[in-house]
Amino acid sequence: AQKVTQAQTEISVVEKEDVTLDCVYETRDTTYYLFWYKQPPSGELVFLIRRNSFDEQNEISGRYSWNFQKSTSSFNFTITASQVVDSAVYFCALLNTGGFKTIFGAGTRLFVKA
Amino acid sequence: EAGVAQSPRYKIIEKRQSVAFWCNPISGHATLYWYQQILGQGPKLLIQFQNNGVVDDSQLPKDRFSAERLKGVDSTLKIQPAKLEDSAVYLCASSWGQGVAPLHFGNGTRLTVT
Numbered sequence: 603a604q605k606v607t608q609a610q611t612e613i614s615v616v617e618k619e620d621v622t623l624d625c626v627y628e629t630r631d632t633t634y635y636l637f638w639y640k641q642p643p644s645g646e647l648v649f650l651i652r653r654n655s656f657d658e659q660n661e662i663s664g665r666y667s668w669n670f671q672k673s674t675s676s677f678n679f680t681i682t683a684s685q686v687v688d689s690a691v692y693f694c695a696l697l698n699t700g701g702f703k704t705i706f707g708a709g710t711r712l713f714v715k716a
Numbered sequence: 717e718a719g720v721a722q723s724p725r726y727k728i729i730e731k732r733q734s735v736a737f738w739c740n741p742i743s744g745h746a747t748l749y750w751y752q753q754i755l756g757q758g759p760k761l762l763i764q765f766q767n768n769g770v771v772d773d774s775q776l777p778k779d780r781f782s783a784e785r786l787k788g789v790d791s792t793l794k795i796q797p798a799k800l801e802d803s804a805v806y807l808c809a810s811s812w813g814q815g816v817a818p819l820h821f822g823n824g825t826r827l828t829v830t
Contacts, residue, residue: 635816649818693758697816703772706758
């Protein structure tokens, strides 16, 4: 079975704090892809990053960084020096290459206060 | 490039009425998806088209939901008759190919069934 768990329902931080959003996934596939999407109040989900199951290198893009660990089936997302504009719901997603169906977690709502 | 277009933005109907949503994907994107997002949950795939053929509709409640993608471009999702539990945001997404390409989402249609 494929499953994505985002245990943190809501997180509230003060601007400039670092924050980590957790994502744990389950899959029996050896080849799969993991994604993070951002959903601002406007409602449109925006793609942030994609990782395949064979690439465990961490990635950094500006204030965003991602830590992929197959040993713990986790794909965590860290925002450094958070800003008010980072306030949104963040979704982790899993794509199994067998069925090409993207499964989303329940999302983590991030509030960044000025 | 123009993004995924959806209309209407909001819709309020009474239970047992019918409703239709429209989506125009990004030009050139062969794959089109309809997702249902209930408040507080992650998007759930309803149906996936590759050009004008259905790839996956396993989670589409076919007794009341229908979708079509004539000519392999824009798509319509219909609900008839609506139930209270259909209240949700209906998201349309497209991607340039079937598989691992990131999804591009529209702003969604927020449906309220009273």
